[in-house]
Amino acid sequence: MNTDSAPGTQHAKRPDASAGTAGPPALALRGLVKRFDQTVAVAGLDLDVPTGSFFGLVGPNGAGKTTTLSMATGLMRPDAGTAFVLGHDVWSDPVAAKRLLGVLPDGLALFDRLTGAQLLEYIGRLHSLDRELAQQRAAELLDVLDLADAGDTLVVDYSAGMTKKIGLACALIHGPRILTLDEPFESVDPVSAATIRSILRSFAANGGTVVVSSHVMALVEQLCDHVAIIAGGQVLSSGALDDVRGTGSLEDRFVSLVGGHRELGEGLAWLRQSPG
Ligand SMILES: Nc1ncnc2c1ncn2[C@@H]1O[C@H](COP(=O)(O)OP(=O)(O)OP(=O)(O)O)[C@@H](O)[C@H]1O
16 A cells, blocks of 8 residues: 655554554554754654565655664654554563664664674673574674674774674674664675675565665665655655556656756856866
8 A cells, every 4th residue: 555645644543453463563653753953854754664574765865764763763762753663662662672673773883892703792692692692693694794704803994884784793683573774785885785685585585574774766676565755754655665656666756756856057167177
């Protein structure tokens, strides 16, 4: 179902766990609001992410994607509204909600004076894995993400792409049911991107829910079965990918909802090279 919504529409309903047999959505966001001084980053946002979906969050710069994901995963407290993870309120029942979540935030701060292997073991232990299991999963994740050779290197010395991959490994180590990833392919080389894509596809194929934010429409169309277009801190359209994009491309739909780019016209004349 494509749920185009008028800006300003707000609801404050709990996700209905008894509706149908499918249970509550993986993520249910209800009336989320966040302001930073005069800036309204998220303006009464409602969104359901179906369990088992591969969900893409797209929107222009400053649309409120990162702020929304931060509130949805308990990293940032909303000014108003609620976020439910498989029916658990992120703020009133954080332990249950966070156990189900694996989160790769934008601009992730890691304990980067640890080696990759130490960091993963530490994160695993924070999630109550015993030492042996944490070490075993750490080694497997390092291997699958082509970081095995960097397992004994301090994370502070990792490249941007390696840091993204170790962040993904941290999000996966406790075996979450829902992965939320803010720009997971940014700074990642094509080979590593293919590795990440195959991990995410396999996670979703095995019943997990994946939520990614991305600016790359082609990637979202390739990976996701559901999508939401966000602008101005609100959902302009959401639903199954085919319903949202209709007969055109996702980019066409995005541009028609959000607006096209401005022609340069006579601007930046000083950048034009004079011949000779
Ligand atoms: N910590 C903050 N302090 C002040 N303003 C903020 C803060 N975080 C976000 N904003 C503002 O809130 C709005 C939404 O930002 P947000 O980062 O959520 O958008 P986004 O869709 O993730 O953008 P991008 O695609 O550029 O990463 C922007 O106007 C941004 O400047």
